Amino acid sequence: MTNEHSSTELLTIGEVAERTGVAVSALRFYDAEGFVASVRTAGGQRRFSREVLRRIAFIRVAQTVGLTLEEIRDSLATLPEGRTPTKADWTRLSRAWRPRLDAQIALLERLRDELTSCIGCGCLSLQACALYNPDDLAASLGEGARYLMGDKPADLLRGEH
Amino acid sequence: MTNEHSSTELLTIGEVAERTGVAVSALRFYDAEGFVASVRTAGGQRRFSREVLRRIAFIRVAQTVGLTLEEIRDSLATLPEGRTPTKADWTRLSRAWRPRLDAQIALLERLRDELTSCIGCGCLSLQACALYNPDDLAASLGEGARYLMGDKPADLLRGEH
DNA sequence: CTACGACCTAAAGCTCACTTGAGGTCAAGT
DNA sequence: ACTTGACCTCAAGTGAGCTTTAGGTCGTAG
Numbered sequence A, B: 001m002t003n004e005h006s007s008t009e010l011l012t013i014g015e016v017a018e019r020t021g022v023a024v025s026a027l028r029f030y031d032a033e034g035f036v037a038s039v040r041t042a043g044g045q046r047r048f049s050r051e052v053l054r055r056i057a058f059i060r061v062a063q064t065v066g067l068t069l070e071e072i073r074d075s076l077a078t079l080p081e082g083r084t085p086t087k088a089d090w091t092r093l094s095r096a097w098r099p100r101l102d103a104q105i106a107l108l109e110r111l112r113d114e115l116t117s118c119i120g121c122g123c124l125s126l127q128a129c130a131l132y133n134p135d136d137l138a139a140s141l142g143e144g145a146r147y148l149m150g151d152k153p154a155d156l157l158r159g160e161h
Numbered sequence C: 001c002t003a004c005g006a007c008c009t010a011a012a013g014c015t016c017a018c019t020t021g022a023g024g025t026c027a028a029g030t
Numbered sequence D: 001a002c003t004t005g006a007c008c009t010c011a012a013g014t015g016a017g018c019t020t021t022a023g024g025t026c027g028t029a030g
Helices: A013-020 A024-032 A051-065 A069-077 A087-095 A097-121 A134-139 A154-158 B013-020 B024-032 B051-065 B069-077 B087-095 B097-121 B134-139 B154-158
Strands: none
Touching: A013 A024, A013 A051, A024 A051, A051 A069, A051 A087, A051 A097, A051 B097, A087 A097, A097 B051, A097 B097, B013 B024, B013 B051, B024 B051, B051 B069, B051 B087, B051 B097, B087 B097
């Protein structure tokens, strides 16, 4: 351990990694992509202000909520330039997640409930099931979502017998 | 439209695609990977039995629930060989999704509720928030999950001031 | 018979969010 | 001064789940 303590205002990339739990390589990536800012020492090493900790917290939580980095970039772009973001700024950004979370939850609940009745009848061809509004199912269910079906594919709707 | 009607027992790949909403290329991929079975015509074209429609329905719903193709492969492997799966077979498989769905829903609800209080206090550094059991958060939240933090990273837990 | 859309294969490409590798430099403790 | 771990860059790789491309064949309506 060569690096330690440094209550010197600026953080090394390793310190940021340790304190946020984000890998060093990911931090370099975030820096390169402009998600966080850094200054360089005379020797070319990155130094981060403590402000980045909050930005990284935001990024990670936003990812958990299901945002892509592009969306997060857009979101961060609405922060004021030239001044340190306030609590109110962060609150505004994260408030936008609420509907998305609600929608995801609603979707999963619908899937669960409909799956229950499908399990009940054992069909899985889902005759009477509403697993068949794939559009909104697909809409915001993240990566694993894709879509159940394209444009009202007939047979899955009515069973294949 | 050269192909039409064919109530002839076996389906072409295009028919399966149309009826399931799954792209032809994806069907070829599923075939190559053994997720569905096919026979070939004298000319080398694939022909599918109607049974594949149910398998594909299963695959797509399983994906929505959050299973990977590998998990789906394992799941399908438990179906009886040599006989057409019954409703009971499919029911058994999909019953396994229930806990996963419940867990996903619980996770999102927790995130939502804790986010609400975080929005309330505007902190986002989440001092008192339980967004900090990243282990189970990460556990089953699909692709977008990763994890919020590795091993109790200090600063995000206690705010960075 | 001919056209032409549906089908075929194999290999490469794509997206996302990073990680890994190779080859080299910086800086702090002793 | 030396050692050694932390740091640097740039390019390529990863993995999931397909899609796209290129070049060619099949099969049915007309």
